[in-house]
Amino acid sequence: MVxxxxxxxxxxxxxxxxxxxAAEVVLGAPRQLASLPEPVRAQPWPSPLLPALDDVLxxxxxxxxxVLASGDPLLSGIGTTLREHGHEIEVxxxxxxxxxxxxxxxWPAEETEVVTVVGRAIARVARxxxxxxxxxxxGATAAGLRELLEARGYGATTLTxxxxxxxxxERHTDGWTHDPGPLTVxxxxxxxxxxxxxxxxxxxxxxxxxxxxxxxxxxxxxRLAPSPGELLWDVGAxxxxxxxxxxxxxxxxxxxAIEREPARAARIGRNADVLGxxxxxxxxxxxxxxxxxxxxxxxxxxxxxxxxxGLLDACLGTGARIVAHGVTLEAEQVLARAYTEHxxxxxxxxxxxxxxxxxxxxxxxxxxxxxxxxxxxxx
Numbered sequence: 001m002v003x004x005x006x007x008x009x010x011x012x013x014x015x016x017x018x019x020x021x022a023a024e025v026v027l028g029a030p031r032q033l034a035s036l037p038e039p040v041r042a043q044p045w046p047s048p049l050l051p052a053l054d055d056v057l058x059x060x061x062x063x064x065x066x067v068l069a070s071g072d073p074l075l076s077g078i079g080t081t082l083r084e085h086g087h088e089i090e091v092x093x094x095x096x097x098x099x100x101x102x103x104x105x106x107w108p109a110e111e112t113e114v115v116t117v118v119g120r121a122i123a124r125v126a127r128x129x130x131x132x133x134x135x136x137x138x139g140a141t142a143a144g145l146r147e148l149l150e151a152r153g154y155g156a157t158t159l160t161x162x163x164x165x166x167x168x169x170e171r172h173t174d175g176w177t178h179d180p181g182p183l184t185v186x187x188x189x190x191x192x193x194x195x196x197x198x199x200x201x202x203x204x205x206x207x208x209x210x211x212x213x214x215x216x217x218x219x220x221x222x223r224l225a226p227s228p229g230e231l232l233w234d235v236g237a238x239x240x241x242x243x244x245x246x247x248x249x250x251x252x253x254x255x256x257a258i259e260r261e262p263a264r265a266a267r268i269g270r271n272a273d274v275l276g277x278x279x280x281x282x283x284x285x286x287x288x289x290x291x292x293x294x295x296x297x298x299x300x301x302x303x304x305x306x307x308x309x310g311l312l313d314a315c316l317g318t319g320a321r322i323v324a325h326g327v328t329l330e331a332e333q334v335l336a337r338a339y340t341e342h343x344x345x346x347x348x349x350x351x352x353x354x355x356x357x358x359x360x361x362x363x364x365x366x367x368x369x370x371x372x373x374x375x376x377x378x379x
Contacts, residue, residue: 001070001071001082002066003094004028008169008185013226016092020068025060049078056087070183072096076116076138082279098136100165101185104172109132114138118218120279124379127248127276130195136186142175143375145186152274154192158334161186168180195275197248200241205271210238210264212303212325216369217241217349220323221249223373224299228252233297235287235315236260240268240280248279252284256294260305260348262285296320306331312338333373344374 001138002019005011012020020026026042046052057065072093082089097113101107107264113128118139128135137145139296142161149157159175187190191359195204198221202214220242222265224232229252234243237257247255257272257308259265259281263285272280283290288311300315302324312334313320322344326332334351348370352363 001079001089001091001097002068002078003030003067003071003073004071005094005100006033006170008032008304009037011094013092013094016094019036019092020066022064023066024063027056029070032068050081052369057087062369070097071099071144076118090270094220094367095166097138097162097165097183097185101136101187102163104162104165105134105160105187106188107136108376112136121273122148123273123278124276126274127197127251129154129188129190129192129194129276133188134188135190137186137188140186142179144185145188145217146261149192150186152192154190156191158188158189158191159186159248186232198245200245200248200275204275205237205239205241205244206267207241208267208273209266210304212238212241213351213366216325216349216371217245219349219371220301220325221245222302223371224321225324226250226253226299227253230274230298231255231293231295233291233300233315233318233320235300235302235311237268237282237293238264238303240271240282240299242303243268243269243280244277245274246270251314254281256281256297258283258285258287258290258294259350259361260284287311291315299301300324301325306334316342316374320373321373323371327367332370335370338372338374342374344370344372347369 002016007173020369026040027045030044033044044135044268050107055184069077069079073091079091112134114136115128116138117127122140122144125137149155161173161175161180161184163180164170199227205211226249228244228250232246233306234257237243240257243255247253256333257268259268260283265282268282272278287305291314297318297320300323305311306324306326307330324337348368350365350368354361355364
């Protein structure tokens with residue numbers, strides 16, 4: 001794989017040129033292939049690419065293949081796709097669009113977050129929004145970004161479009177007033193309301209009352225202990241608050257929300273979009289039946305359905321870390337038996353809020369919740 005910039009063949013290093021010239025077939029986008037010298041045997045990728053990718057490579061089996069990719073092939077590029085499809089690759093990268101953008105802006109790498117929406121929902125940009133944050137967005141449109149920023153209260157953000165980076169026609173324009181072409185990196189200097197990654201206020205979620213409130217959410221997540229790249233099942237998800245916060249904790253985290261009520265399932269999807277984790281998967285159906293065929297989780301939160309026969313056993317059978325909440329006597333009995341049989345930690349949590357009481361202030365308790373947490377090692 002050879003990374004190629006907007007300056008085409010003229011910008012390639014000696015080793016990169018040698019790799020292209022030594023190939024029996026060179027695959028790439030038409031704009032990339034157009035800059036190559038004769039007599040390179042070039043073949044443009046079909047469109048759409050992904051459904052035909054493996055067939056195209058199989059058709060050239062046994063030949064030396066060179067694939068052209070923009071900049072760094074492993075940065076939101078086809079290099080990652082080829083690896084995921086099981087192909088062995090040797091990568092000769094060029095300067096990525098992210099590196100060029102940071103150089104133009106003078107932004108240090110350690111202070112810049114990069115969000116790609118190539119083949120993904122633009123809603124994932126929302127997770128990166130925070131006051132004074134520097135964010136580079138790949139694969140977006142100016143119109144889509146403007147709509148998202150305004151909807152999230154970030155209309156005062158400085159939005160710069162860096163177009164055709166590295167090419168002779170490179171230009172930098174105001175993304176609020178200009179609609180640049182497809183080869184554009186957008187730079188955001190964020191200005192808007194602060195929203196924490198975790199510990200979100202209850203008002204951040206659309207819900208019908210079926211919501212794990214912030215204080216209980218915090219203690220549940222502390223025991224679920226999310227680590228980068230892990231998968232959570234949020235069973236009986238309600239508004240999806242646990243799955244959403246798990247996903248917001250790190251961009252590699254994944255979550256599946258299982259909810260039997262279609263209206264609530266749809267609401268979970270809306271919450272995930274608004275809060276910047278659109279990849280959160282929603283499964284509509286009753287547990288434990290809806291758990292069949294799902295990828296094995298690293299952690300499971302059970303917010304509802306504890307009294308359904310077989311549900312807790314199905315979750316325990318995964319070997320994952322488990323946190324379960326119960327508010328009824330029947331659910332408490334299930335958790336008490338689980339504690340007796342499997343150990344773990346059992347506690348009852350009551351939260352009281354100070355509220356006006358006549359001319360004074362008194363404590364108003366919320367409904368007590370029984371929490372059981374368990375790990376395979378018995379902790």
